[in-house]
Amino acid sequence: MGVGEFSYRISISTLIVVFPLLFVFRLAQGQLHVVGSLQPVVAGPGDDVILPCQVEPAFNVAGLTVEWSKPDLRPDPNDRLSRVDYVHLYRDAHEVPDMKLPSYIGRTALFTDSLREGNISLRITNVTQEDEGRYRCFIPKLKSQTRFSIVRLIVDPSLTETVTTKAQLDPENFHVPDLNEEIDNKGGSSERCRLIPVVVLCVFILLCFAVGGCLITESQKAELKKRPI
Structure with missing residues (x-):
């Protein structure tokens, strides 16, 4: 996997995670x-x-x-x-x-x-x-x-x-x-309903770390395969 392809995959994954995060944060802020x-x-x-x-x-x-x-x-x-x-x-x-x-x-x-x-x-x-x-x-x-x-x-x-x-x-x-x-x-x-956006936010943050970790691991494996034995 080249550097350009890896950066492209990171960018797409970041957009997938960040946009829902911004939506949830805005929803929580506007709650009456x-x-x-x-x-x-x-x-x-x-x-x-x-x-x-x-x-x-x-x-x-x-x-x-x-x-x-x-x-x-x-x-x-x-x-x-x-x-x-x-x-x-x-x-x-x-x-x-x-x-x-x-x-x-x-x-x-x-x-x-x-x-x-x-x-x-x-x-x-x-x-x-x-x-x-x-x-x-x-x-x-x-x-x-x-x-x-x-x-x-x-x-x-x-x-x-x-x-x-x-x-x-x-x-x-x-x-x-x-x-x-x-x-x-x-x-x-119930006030517990107010915690729903916070819980969703935490789930998305964990998902972000998981996706980032998987991509980094995959990139490292690809680099190891390219190295001569």
Whole structure:
């Protein structure tokens, strides 16, 4: 095998490996995720709070449905017609109050001007002890493996009233929940799905080394055959 032929085979093999690698890397980079605050939001009775939730990277969700609910609330098993209402439901570019929990009527709002940047944080005014618990922000039609996140609200009676309490919108305070954290799993997806591109990437890297090693070995054998005995 000549040097030119060997170089040609190396180039073809490299292209076969590199192009899929670039595709997988680009796919992993463009994956959307709904992320919420890693730290619980702590407030006192009567406070106004903001439950942070964001689509990362920034993505316009103004035309999508946004649901805020309390996943620990379950329908009445004795009533087949019962349903779990929402803390806040945004659909067709406006709030839908008909499917809202009565205790939250007139107390919740999204930052509609920020929906174009993927901000789906929820503001709740005049919180009470009954508001404490887990909240789920969910975008049903988001083209993503992770369409929901969980934010926890703690209402501490010992805290004095403040104007607004919220967790800092710092990337370190956000997390993508595992499916096991979610009781109602109709829209979520396990964080293990996010590892698929990484696994594929590792397989391609190993394949690259294997192909390169085989070509080098074959070249060495060809050179040995050409040498005079």
